[in-house]
Amino acid sequence: MTVYAIIGGTGLTQLEGLTITAALNVDTPYGAPSAPLLRGEYAGREVLFLARHGHPHRIPPHQVNYRANLWALKHAGAEAILAVNAVGGINAAMGTGHLCVPDQIIDYTWGREHTFFAGELDHVTHVDFSYPYDAGLRELLIAALAEEGCAFSDFGVYACTQGPRLESVAEIVRLERDGADIVGMTGMPEAVLARELELPYACLSLVVNPAAGKSSGIITMAEIERALADGMGQVRAVLARVLGA
Incomplete structure (x- = not known):
């Protein structure tokens, strides 16, 4: 039986x-790694859990040690x-509370340690990243979302920005022009590091x-915290259904 690791983001420490x-x-x-790896049982199944930002939530997106996190999970x-990622909605169909299983990603980050293939190497390695997310895992998430009756999208281009600040209106206009549906700060290099380690990887974005620029007001942390409180129950239910399948 597959041993799953769950990486919890903002709202799921x-x-x-x-x-x-x-x-x-x-x-x-x-x-x-960001925090100790927790081994345990969830939905009747052995899992590993890691809080991406530490517990308590203290590590900003651009300072997460993604390489240590992925390496530790693989070796555990x-x-x-x-x-699991908390994101902003760009696509008008992906409003607050919507869940998305992205199928593509665009990396706008810089300065992050983004590969295991660096330093003194025996040979250069290029991993294929045409399709960043594992198709089988995506199908499991999509089926679970449908069974839970969630409002969700079974596609999406995730724009990963540097953070920790939120984006400007002009930057979101650019991301939308590039084809992005959602925007977050933690999707990369996590996804490609998993690929380098040959770990199937999929993302559930809230x-x-x-x-x-997609609403009449400014973005507030109070607004984000309310959405996290309201949405993480659905996220946990979806994860439990996937693991119980």
Whole structure:
């Protein structure tokens, strides 16, 4: 049976319902992961859980040690990864509270350690990244969303920006022109590092605010926190249904 790892983002620093059997402090060649890896049982299945931003939530998106996180999960026995991300909605159909299973990503980040293939290498390696997310995992998420009766999209282009600030209106106009449907700060290099480690990876994104210029007001943390509180129950239910399948 596949051992899944769940990477929790903003709003999911703890996995309610997880029966923890071990907290693993994994030493990696890339430094420390964001938090101890939690091994336990969720929805009747063994899982690993990692809080991307630490617990408590303290590590901004551009300072997450993505390489350590992915390496630690792989070496703790993870065989597939379900990543949860809080995002802004660009596509008019993807408003606050909407769930999205993206099928593509555009990387606008810079300065992040984005590959394991660096330094003194025996040979140069190029991984294929035409389709960033695992098709089988996406199908499981999409089926679970439909069964839960959630408002969701089974497609989406995720624009990954540097952060930690939110985007300007002009930047969102550019991202929309580039074809982006949602915008977040943590989708990369996480997805490509999973690919380099040959770990199937898919993303479940919760829209927590309209992107800049997509509503009449400014974006507030209070608005985002309300959306997180309202939406993470659905996220947990979807994850439980996937794991229980």
